[in-house]
Amino acid sequence: MPKPSRRMQRRRFVTLVALSGAALVATPLSRASAALSRAAAKAQTRHPPTPAIRREIANQEKSLAGQLQTIRKFELAPGNPMAFVFKPLRARRGR
Numbered sequence: 001m002p003k004p005s006r007r008m009q010r011r012r013f014v015t016l017v018a019l020s021g022a023a024l025v026a027t028p029l030s031r032a033s034a035a036l037s038r039a040a041a042k043a044q045t046r047h048p049p050t051p052a053i054r055r056e057i058a059n060q061e062k063s064l065a066g067q068l069q070t071i072r073k074f075e076l077a078p079g080n081p082m083a084f085v086f087k088p089l090r091a092r093r094g095r
Helices: 010-045 051-073
Strands: none
Touching: none
16 A cells, blocks of 8 residues: 655644534534524415314314224234234345
8 A cells, every 4th residue: 555645744634623523513503593594484484274274184183083092992802813013124234
């Protein structure tokens, strides 16, 4: 393995490491602030739901509550086999 022809000075290396660390810390903060500003702008332009939409949402909530109640009331006889068994698969290696 050939050696590099020009060596980097220690101060330059430390400066580069410090700047890259600062960039890593600052990047998520700028993304978060951009997301917050987008969410605020979207919230301002959002219109309140119409009565028809509110009625449909209430209808779906009622339907879901009824379905969950039916599922929870259903009783299985003792000794029935389980509906499914979770068995994790081994990862394929060497591909």
